[in-house]
Amino acid sequence: MTKFWQNDGIVWSEGIKEIHLVIKDDSGGQGHAHKRPDHENFFPTKIRLTLTQVSKGAEYDPKQVLTK
Numbered sequence: 001m002t003k004f005w006q007n008d009g010i011v012w013s014e015g016i017k018e019i020h021l022v023i024k025d026d027s028g029g030q031g032h033a034h035k036r037p038d039h040e041n042f043f044p045t046k047i048r049l050t051l052t053q054v055s056k057g058a059e060y061d062p063k064q065v066l067t068k
Contacts, residue, residue, distance in 0.1 A: 021047060 010016070023033040023042055033042040054060045 016051070016053075019049070019051075021045070 023045065024031055025033045025036060027036075033039060036042070050065075052060065052065060
């Protein structure tokens, strides 16, 4: 992930504490769902997201992912 957007601006040793979701659309909102005339159909939005970061040179091991 060394070419990740704003990779150099992230303090990786502290982890990712916040992310922002941008809901985009191409049917009347000029590319953004919040500008659509029917934006109430999109907001509020709840999501559950799991992000797995694998260090450079390491290998992803799905057994290390916590599940319920």
